[in-house]
Amino acid sequence: MIPFTLKSWFRTGLVSLSLVALYGALMRCKIAFALPLLQQKNLLHAHSHFAFTGWISHCLYCGLALLLAPYLPGNQQKKYRLLISLNMLFGMGMLVAFTLEGYKAISIVFSTLTIFTAMAFAVCFIKDAGKLPPEHAAKPWAITGLLLNVLSSAGPFSLAYMMAGKNINTDFYLGSIYYYLHFQYNGWFFFGTMALAAPWLKQRIPSLNYYYKIFCFTIIPTLFLSLLWIKLPLWLYGITVAAAIAQLTAWVLLLIKGWPIIRQQFSRSSGTWVTIFFYTATLAITLKILLQAVSAIPSLSQLVFGFRPVVIAYLHLVLLGAYSLFYIGFLFSNGLLIITKTARCCALLFLSGVVLNELCLTLQGIAAFIYRPVPYINELLFVAALVLLTSIVLLTGTQLIKNSPRKMSNPVQTGF
Template sequence: MGSFTLKSWFRVGLASLILVAFYGTVMRYKIAFSLPFLEQKNLLHAHSHFAFTGWISHCLYCGLALLITPYLLNRQQKKYGMLIALNMVSAVGMLVAFTLQGYKAVSISFSTLSIFTAVAFAVCFIADARNLPAGHAAKPWAVTGLLLNVLSSAGPFSLAYMMASKNISADFYLGSIYYYLHFQYNGWFFFGTMALAAPYLKQQLPSLNTYYKAFAITIIPTLFLSLLWAKLPSWLYVITVVAAIAQLMAWALLLIKGWKLIPQQLKTGTSNWIPIFFYTALIALTIKFILQAASAIPGLSQLVFGFRPIVIAYLHLVLLGAYSLFFIGLLLVNNFLHLTKTTRSGALLFLSGVALNELLLAIQGLAAFVYLPVPYINELLLAAAALLLISALMLTGAQLIKSRSLK
């Protein structure tokens, strides 16, 4: 699979980002005003599933294909293009099916297809990883991330079973959601992203594999941070707290050593505004690890994460502030995007939209503590969502215009 094909698939990811932002805007409009012919719960399922599969996972699959294909024969490379395409088919299918009917046979079928694609990609990559040079920095992160992606599928399968059988246990339903989110956000997304960053860090950071071991060992115990409400036994709670602290310490040490490496590892001639995306992603991940460790305090966890705006702020902090900004930076620094004035404006506008969205959600969440209404907060959140949509359109539009002019 040639670099041009991968570049095209990366740009398809930008089109996915438009759809993610569009659904976010529609949901914000429905909250601020009214849109009775669309069901909010169905929109939420469509938005979240497509964001995970059609945007984040799509970018990770493209990035991992970019890592492995230089070490494969042409005929061995083709399967990755097919799997990336199959993943996008499942993502679009879920987007349409969840919008129209919610959790029903069609949406569950496309969700199952995405899981089978995840398994197939993991099998292919792990088998081909033997062709990577010995000690390749990305290999352990990539393999672990792909395995955790497969492991997370138990969550959707259990949800689908409950929906189909109409035998729903509130605790089991909630536990399945948290299980899936944990192994996606803290597993597949984190390890997959680190796999893409690892080749840039390894040369200046020989101890990178030590950090990998710390995160790999603690990934399963930290799952229980999301399940403290289930009255864990004391010994398991202690293990969970130790794991959360260990992850925070490992990230802090990695951050201290890696922060100064960003300008050193970027290509000569890289525009001075591009590193902002990597620095912002690091800050977002740092906040994420701090909040994760703080959630080990049961009373604080129930108090803070019992407020919906704070939960939404946390999820968007990781999805948009960390991973999405990292991917945009990665596309820019690898010249997968044409660096035009519109590209620059769209990228920086997207970053501004992410910051504004997080700020407004934080204000809304903090105000909820003291039961203080925030005037026009829903309209302001709608404006932030619209800003993200406009910036995503600008990024994609700039690529289409430039590509046509080059032709």
């Protein structure tokens, strides 16, 4: 049985996603129309930091606590409820501080507190992971993800050190940002998400641990894909390219081996609409790994990632298209969200908003190559942001409004 507290915390995550969508809509509004009361840079910092802490990390913390729940007595689960609460509290403080003052003392304090919370969660989970069965498929993915989350904190600490000393080196500054993003997007987020899916995947793909080892061994070398502009030594560049190819190959082989089994399992599911979220998330992850491998070509990497619209499209592909859609599907498939007709419509509307947003960003990125503006692109992106905001707010409402037992649908059984 899933502890009630964890159910409520999972649903609270939707409130966080609603706030992330609200800030996204505000930024799009400022670009498309005049909105002088708020500073765009402050909104951007608040939006990105809270998306990482209040939504993605929150879901992963809840998911990892859910994995441990059957093996821990109630009194030992309290520390996870406390850590999840603290992460959300500090995330909210960070959201407000970044909005009001930008990257200054108070926001840095709250950001630092979220890092300390991540460290505490990692220590607690790794200690309690010994109570999981030795063959538990999620254990290596979860532990690696948590360690990479802690490792990523060196990036923000480096930025804080440079800002405090007012001695900013451009290469080191950019390197710290890319370091942090790599170990969040490709480390903590990827391995944490795979930990949630691993128990189901391992039943159908016994060799899953082999693929874990490949992604684990290549996570550090692929960091340098984000640092090709510093002109790596030839030997290091060779290792980086080999790691990127190894990751792409491993993912393709994993899809080839597992896809027939996954498709057969999903086709038997009574909740076919939920599987759309998993299919779309899988496609987004595939595109992410493919683009990552392509970026190993230095000239192409500088050409593509030198355009801000392309970078924004890539980041949203991963954050929204891959992880957010997977978590929503995961929550529905495990009965963590109540399934009603309204909830289903809102969820599918959110998915359509993700697709529309990505198509507009991609179009804007392609147009940037030929230096041609796209008519009304900012207005279209604002519409996409409104679709995302409206759908997730309505979905959150369907979960927070008290439902009688008669109105609660049975959870969809997809195997997770």
